[in-house]
Amino acid sequence: MSGKEEQWGTRFGVILAVAGSAVGLGNFLRFPGTAANNGGGAFMIPYFVALLLVGIPVGWAEWTMGRYGGRKGFHSCPAIMGVIGRGAVARYFGVLGLLIPCVVYMYYGIVESWCLQYAWAFATGGIGLAGDATTMATQSGEYFASVSGTDADGRLDGQASTVLVWLAIIGLNAWFVWRGLTGGIEKFCQWAMPAMAVCAVIVLVRVLTLGTPDPTRPELNVSSGLGFMWNPDFTALGNAETWLAAAGQIFFSLSVGFGVIVNYASYVKKKDDIVLSGLTASATNEVFEVGFGGLITLTAAFVFLGAAGATGSTFGLGFNTLPVVFAHMGPLGNFIGALWFFMLFLAAITSSLSMLQPVKAFLQEALGWTANRSVVAVVAFTAVGSLWNLHYTKDLVALDTMDFWVGTGAIFVLATVQVIYFGWVFGLERGMVEAHHGAKLRIPRVVGFVIKYVAPVYLLVVFVAFCWQTLDVRIAALVDNPVAGYTVGIIGVVLVVLVVVTRIGEKRWRAAGLDLDGQRPPEEDTA
Amino acid sequence: MTTIGWIFMTVSLVFVWGLALWCYRRVLRD
Numbered sequence: 396m397s398g399k400e401e402q403w404g405t406r407f408g409v410i411l412a413v414a415g416s417a418v419g420l421g422n423f424l425r426f427p428g429t430a431a432n433n434g435g436g437a438f439m440i441p442y443f444v445a446l447l448l449v450g451i452p453v454g455w456a457e458w459t460m461g462r463y464g465g466r467k468g469f470h471s472c473p474a475i476m477g478v479i480g481r482g483a484v485a486r487y488f489g490v491l492g493l494l495i496p497c498v499v500y501m502y503y504g505i506v507e508s509w510c511l512q513y514a515w516a517f518a519t520g521g522i523g524l525a526g527d528a529t530t531m532a533t534q535s536g537e538y539f540a541s542v543s544g545t546d547a548d549g550r551l552d553g554q555a556s557t558v559l560v561w562l563a564i565i566g567l568n569a570w571f572v573w574r575g576l577t578g579g580i581e582k583f584c585q586w587a588m589p590a591m592a593v594c595a596v597i598v599l600v601r602v603l604t605l606g607t608p609d610p611t612r613p614e615l616n617v618s619s620g621l622g623f624m625w626n627p628d629f630t631a632l633g634n635a636e637t638w639l640a641a642a643g644q645i646f647f648s649l650s651v652g653f654g655v656i657v658n659y660a661s662y663v664k665k666k667d668d669i670v671l672s673g674l675t676a677s678a679t680n681e682v683f684e685v686g687f688g689g690l691i692t693l694t695a696a697f698v699f700l701g702a703a704g705a706t707g708s709t710f711g712l713g714f715n716t717l718p719v720v721f722a723h724m725g726p727l728g729n730f731i732g733a734l735w736f737f738m739l740f741l742a743a744i745t746s747s748l749s750m751l752q753p754v755k756a757f758l759q760e761a762l763g764w765t766a767n768r769s770v771v772a773v774v775a776f777t778a779v780g781s782l783w784n785l786h787y788t789k790d791l792v793a794l795d796t797m798d799f800w801v802g803t804g805a806i807f808v809l810a811t812v813q814v815i816y817f818g819w820v821f822g823l824e825r826g827m828v829e830a831h832h833g834a835k836l837r838i839p840r841v842v843g844f845v846i847k848y849v850a851p852v853y854l855l856v857v858f859v860a861f862c863w864q865t866l867d868v869r870i871a872a873l874v875d876n877p878v879a880g881y882t883v884g885i886i887g888v889v890l891v892v893l894v895v896v897t898r899i900g901e902k903r904w905r906a907a908g909l910d911l912d913g914q915r916p917p918e919e920d921t922a
Numbered sequence: 923m924t925t926i927g928w929i930f931m932t933v934s935l936v937f938v939w940g941l942a943l944w945c946y947r948r949v950l951r952d
Contacts, residue, residue, distance in 0.1 A: 406949065436930030443937070622923030625931040668952070675945035681938040689934070835952045 401470075401576045401766075402662050408581035410672050413659055414679035415584040415745030417650040418591070420506065422684040423739065424713040426644055427692045428706070431624050433640045434631025439685075441632070441641035449853050450645040451677050452845045453810060455838060456817040457651060458669040459830040461660025467910055470661040471757035472654040472809075473897045474904065478913035480816040486901065486911070488816075490893045491809040492654025493757055496750035497773075497893070498801040498886055499653075501780035502794040503747045504568065508561040509542050509714060510740035517721065517732035524722040528700060531719045539714045544788030548878070551785050561785065568744065569774040572751045573767060576662055580748050587741045588679070594738035595687040601724070601731050602695045608723065615701055620694035623705055635860065642857045647803070648684055649677055650749070652810025658753035670834040683742075692717070699723040710791070713739070751777070757893075761900025776892075783885055787878045796882040799869055807861060811854040818847035821913070 403409040430438040464475030472492025476485045516522045522538045524531040542557065544550035551557045571579040607616040631637045650656060656673075663669055692712065696705040699720050707716055721732035751773055758769035787793040817826055823843050830838060873880045904911040923931075 410949065436927050436934075439930055439934045443934075618923050621931060622927050626924050626927035627930050671945065671948055671952070675942070675949055678938070678942040678945045682942045685934055685938045689931075835948060 402664060404577035404581055406667065406672060408577065408585060409659060409663060410675050410679070411584040411588045412580055412745075412749070413650075413656060413673075413676035415588055416653075416655045416659070416749035417648060417676065417680040417746075418588075418683045419742050419746040420510075420709065420713065420739055421644075421648055422680065422742065423688040423692055424709045426648065426684045426688045427624055428709065428712060429640050429644050430689065431693055431705070433634075433637040434628045435623075436625040436627035437629050437631055438627075438637060438641060441638045442645060445638075445642040445645040445853075446649075446677075446681070448845055449642060449850050450649045450651060451674060452842050453651045453814050453850055453854075454649055454656060454673050454677055455670060455830060455842065456814055456826065456846055457656040458660040458663075458673040459826055460813065460817055460821070461657040462663045462665065462667075462669055462832075463829050464657065465661030465663065466665055467913075469760060469904075469909070469911075470658055470753075471760055471900075472657050472753060473757070473893075474760060474900065474911060475657050475661060476813070476816065477901075477911050479813075479821045481820055481913040483901070483912075485812070485816050485820070486897065487894065488809070488812045490890065490897055491805050491812075492657060493754055493893045494886070494890050495652075495654050495801055495805050495809065496753050497777060497889055498780065498797050500747055500750040500777045502784045502797050503743065503750065504564050504777070504781055505543075505561060505784055505794070507740060507743040507747055508557065508564045509539075510736050510743055511564065512542050512557070512560050513714065513718070514733050514736035514740055517718075517729045517736060521722065521729045521732070522718055524719060528704075528719065528723075531722055532715070535715050535718045538718070539710075543710075543714070543791065544785075545791055546789065548787050548789045550788055558785070561781070564744075565774060565778055565781070568747055568751060569770060571748050572755055572774075573770045575766065576752070580752060583748065584745050587745050591683070591738050591741045591745075594734045594741070595683065595691070598731055598735050598738070599687060599691050601727065602691050602698075605695070605698050605724075608698060612701075615698055617694060617698060620697035620705075621690070623697045623702060624689060624693045636864075639857055639860050639864075642853065643861070646810065646857075647806065649680055650746075652806040652808075652813065654753050654809065655749045657813075658756055659749065661756075664833075666833040668833050668835040670830060670838055671836040674836065695720045757896070757900075761896050761903065763903065780885060780889065783882070787882070789878070792876055792878045793882045796872075796879045797886065799865070800883060801886055804861075807854065807858040811851060811858060814846060814850045814854065818851065823847045 460475055460479050464478050467478050469475050469478060473486045473489035476489025479485060524534050540546045571583050573579065603617055605617055607613055609615060660669060693705045696716050700716065704716055718732065721728040724731055754773045755769045758764050758772055759766060784793050823846060827838065827843055873883055901911065
């Protein structure tokens with residue numbers, strides 16, 4: 396459909412690209428806080444259960460759907476879902492697989508620019524923190540407000556440094572996607588993922604060798620810092636919210652239901668393995684999350700600031716608390732801070748690249764546009780949306796609204812829909828046969844049962860509980876805060892645009908004689 | 923950190939690192 400078909404250059408390339416998409420700020424900032432607040436070490440029990448029951452099986456289903464769709468000539472989520480779900484209903488549910496990367500990119504690029512600004516500031520002398528811990532915390536909060544504009548709307552308007560860094564980030568993302576799968580995304584991830592690991596190891600070694608930095612407070616040491624995160628509270632296991640938090644963490648961490656794996660896997664050849672590749676990408680994500688995130692963030696915060704300093708929101712921990720921690724580290728602090736924020740920047744950019752690619756592929760195949768024209772269109776479109784988030788920055792209401800309705804809610808919906816269509820419409824048996832083409836690893840038979848029965852029920856329960864816990868407050872917020880309400884309106888506009896383009900694509904695909912409704916029998920699946 | 927905390931941490935780290943190393947060994951072997 397879109398001229399010369401793109402493909403991944405190497406198996407390592409696709410593994411690192413998918414892992415790069417999955418590894419993000421949540422691995423280092425969200426995971427440790429969630430674990431510490433939900434039973435510490437005991438949290439790892441529901442966490443690993445969710446990994447085995449939802450994360451890895453649903454991931455395999457997505458890889459399989461993507462590669463199958465790619466063989467049918469499709470690379471976008473709506474088209475692939477139409478094939479898997481055999482019709483227009485599934486196809487239009489698949490639009491969520493474009494809405495999610497598109498809208499999340501509208502704020503992710505901004506967060507990326509914060510990381511880069513922090514990394515640069517630490518590399519060039521720090522962010523100007525001095526005095527006692529309380530003073531530094533205040534200064535750190537002020538610095539974050541100056542970078543993110545959280546204290547008032549319109550604070551970033553005309554603020555050259557922030558806008559220029561953001562524009563540079565947008566340009567960098569566009570350049571990598573412009574260069575294509577192998578020359579851009581794959582090449583960058585092959586460099587960025589090992590670089591992230593090196594940065595993480597250096598920061599980890601420094602954190603684990605902090606000892607007892609303040610002799611007057613011997614209780615604040617590395618061992619008790621690790622204990623803050625890992626000491627188990629088994630009573631938490633009896634709390635449904637713990638299991639919900641674990642499922643949510645796994646889910647968002649692995650990027651399932653995001654529309655990215657389906658797109659990336661569509662460029663894998665039929666004879667190439669996806670089972671071992673999928674598992675390897677998930678395992679890589681877990682190393683960054685548990686192996687690095689679980690040891691660095693809270694330990695460092697606890698050692699210097701105690702339990703009170705080691706709690707807080709994702710952004711609060713990452714951009715307010717940790718700079719104070721780095722300031723306490725002495726001469727090496729700025730170097731460690733620069734490495735840490737550069738690592739977060741790499742984690743963010745490998746994820747944001749994966750958000751542009753699915754929408755670019757969609758424009759190519761739905762409208763018949765060239766790759767370059769599609770890149771320009773998706774970058775311009777998402778940049779306009781980002782301007783909203785750059786202007787309405789007070790308390791990050793606009794960003795938070797997009798993150799909740801699309802970056803959280805829509806992901807649940809898409810993952811649930813995908814796993815149901817895969818297990819019940821495409822057919823589990825057929826799906827397992829398809830997954831094993833070229834496989835270097837056998838999927839245990841029990842995984843089929845998990846995909847068909849356990850994962851949909853698990854996802855539905857988690858989704859209902861998620862709605863029960865949050866929806867009334869969120870809907871009230873839309874009425875109370877016009878920025879939140881208008882932000883949902885913007886999401887609605889993006890959705891309408893994507894639906895209209897899908898409708899145009901549908902006509903083109905039908906005219907081209909493609910099997911867009913997946914009606915051809917399985918024996919013809921060798922195209 | 924308590925002994926049980928150390929155990930949870932060690933088992934979790936062994937699991938994630940073990941899984942990743944096993945996967946990459948298989949990928950490299952193939």
